[in-house]
Amino acid sequence: MHCVVGSGPSGIACAQALLDKGLEVRMLDAGLKLEAPRAQAVEQLGASAPAGWDPKLVAMLKGELAAGPGGLPQKLSFGSDFPYRDGEKLLNCTFDGVGLRPSLAQGGLSNVWGAAMLPYLDADLDGWPIKNGELAGHYAAVLKMTGVAARRDDLAAMFPLYTDEPGELELSRQARTLLGNMDRNKTALRESGIHHGVSRVAVKARRSPRDTGCVYCGMCMHGCPYGYIYNSAATLRELERNPRFTYQPDAIVTSLVENDEAVTIHSRNRLTGGEQTTVASRVYLAAGVIPTTKLLLESRRDFDRTLWMKDSQYFLIPLLFARRTRGVRQEALHTLSQLFLEILDPAVSPHTVHLQIYTYSNLIYDAVRHALRRFKMSFNFLTSSLEERLVVAQGFLHSDDSSKIAVTLRQSPDVRLELKAEINPRARATVRKVTGKLMRNAWRLGAAPVLPMVHVAEPGRSYHGGGTLPMRQEPGPFESDTLGRPHGWRRVHAVDATILPGIPATTITLSVMANAHRIGWESASLT
C-alpha cells in the first residue's frame, strides 16, 4: 500500500497518478471541514439561482473579514477560517514577520485559493533539475482534473495551454475596457516587455446555454456555492469511489520511520488525541511546505538547523482608469482574476513578473481600504467615486527577487518550528520598477498606478512559497532527488512545494500539482 499525506491539490494529483498506475493508495489527512451550519447554507444557495437567494444566508457566507497577518484581510471560505484553523497550534509553529500559515483542512488551501493557473517558463527554472519537457504531460493530466477557463490568445505562444478544451468565461466590463486598450497597443506594449492575455482560472464555464457553469454571482472571493471553482476536496470525493483508494480523515501525521522494506507512519487523532501507526511501502508527503518540512526535520530530530523557504513575493498595485465604468456594483461578474500581464524585461528583473488584474469586488476593495487607511484617506470617498475607475493588479515576483523565510526546528522548551522573515531589499526595488513601467505605459493601458496605494506584502503572504528541501540532480544533505526524496530517505517522497528549487512568479499550484503527479507516476514502478 502507498500512503499519501494530505488532500490538498498536490496530494490529490499524486494519488490520482498512483491509482492510474494500478496501485493501492491510502490517504491520511488532518481533514478539517466547513462547519455544518455554513455547509447547509452553501447547499441551500447552490440549489437555487442567485435571484432567489436569502440575503441573510448570503451575508452569513460572506462573513466578517478578519485582518490577517500583516494587516491585509485573510481570505475566508464561506465566512469560515477553517482552512487555516488549528495549524499553528496543533503543529506548534511560531511566525515572525511571515504571512504564510499551514492548512489542516480537507482540500487544504484550495478552499480559499484564487484558482489562477499559468505554467512556468523554462527561463524561470534556473537551478531546477527538471524542465517543462518533463512536466508537459503532467500539466495536461492535472488540467483534466481541475478544468480551466482560458483563451487561446497571445500568451499561449509562451505559456502553452496544455488542453484542447478550455472553457471561456465572460469578462467584466472593466476588464473588457482594459483588454481593448491593451489589444490596440499590443505592439508598443510588447516592445516594452508587457505581454497580456485573459486570465486562466480553474473555474467551470458554461459551454452551451444548457450546460452548468459560472453564473457570475460575484461570490468567488467568499466561495462558490455551486462548486464551480476547483477545490481538490471535490476530486477526493471522486477518488473515494475507486476500490483501491481509502481515505482516513482526522489523522495528524507526526513522524516517519523508514527501513529497507517499508515506512512506519505515526499519527495522532485530531479529535481524540489517540495515537496510531500505519505501515506503507512508500509515503508521499503533500501536507504543504510548513507541515512537510516540520515532519521531515522532526522525524530525523534535525534541531537548530536553519533551512530557507523561498517565496514569490506578493504586492498590490491599484490602477486608476481615466474613464468610469458606471454601475460596477450591480454588474453580474466573476470576481477572480480577469486578465494576466507578464513582464519580461531584464531591466525590471531577469525573471518573469506576473500580474493578475482584479476588477470590482467587495473583498478587493476591503484590501484597498486597509492601504488607504495608512494614508488616512476616507473609505467613503473610495466607494463613492473610485470604485468605478479602480482595478487592482496583484503582482508576484520570482523568489530570486523576493524576501525569504528562515525555518528552524527547535527542541526546547518544546518541539516547535520557528519561521522568521529575512527581508530582501531587491523585492521593493523590483516592485518600484514594475510600477514605473506601468506608469510609463499608462496611456496605452488607459489606467495609471495609484502610487501611494502600492503595497508590498510581508514574505509568505502570497502563499506561493516552498523550496526548503530543493530538488537537485545530485542531492546533498537537506536537498531532494528528482523524485522528491530528501537526502537519506529512500521510501519517503515530498511532493508539495517543499521541493521546488525556486518559485517562479507565474502561479504555483498548477506546477506543484504537475510535479506531484510526475513523482507519483515515475515512482510507481520502484520496488
Ligand SMILES: Cc1cc2nc3c(=O)[nH]c(=O)nc-3n(C[C@H](O)[C@H](O)[C@H](O)COP(=O)(O)OP(=O)(O)OC[C@H]3O[C@@H](n4cnc5c(N)ncnc54)[C@H](O)[C@@H]3O)c2cc1C
Ligand atoms: C488566499 C489564497 C489564494 C491563493 N491563490 C492561488 C492562486 O490563485 N493560484 C495558485 O497557483 N495558488 C494559489 N494559492 C496557493 C495554493 O492554495 C497552494 O499552492 C496549494 O493549496 C498547495 O497545495 P498543497 O496540496 O501542496 O498543500 P495544502 O493546500 O496546504 O494542503 C495540505 C493538506 O495536508 C493536510 N495536512 C497538513 N498537515 C498534515 C499532517 N501533519 N498530517 C496529515 N495531514 C496534514 C491538510 O489537511 C491538507 O489536506 C492561494 C493560497 C491562498 C491561501
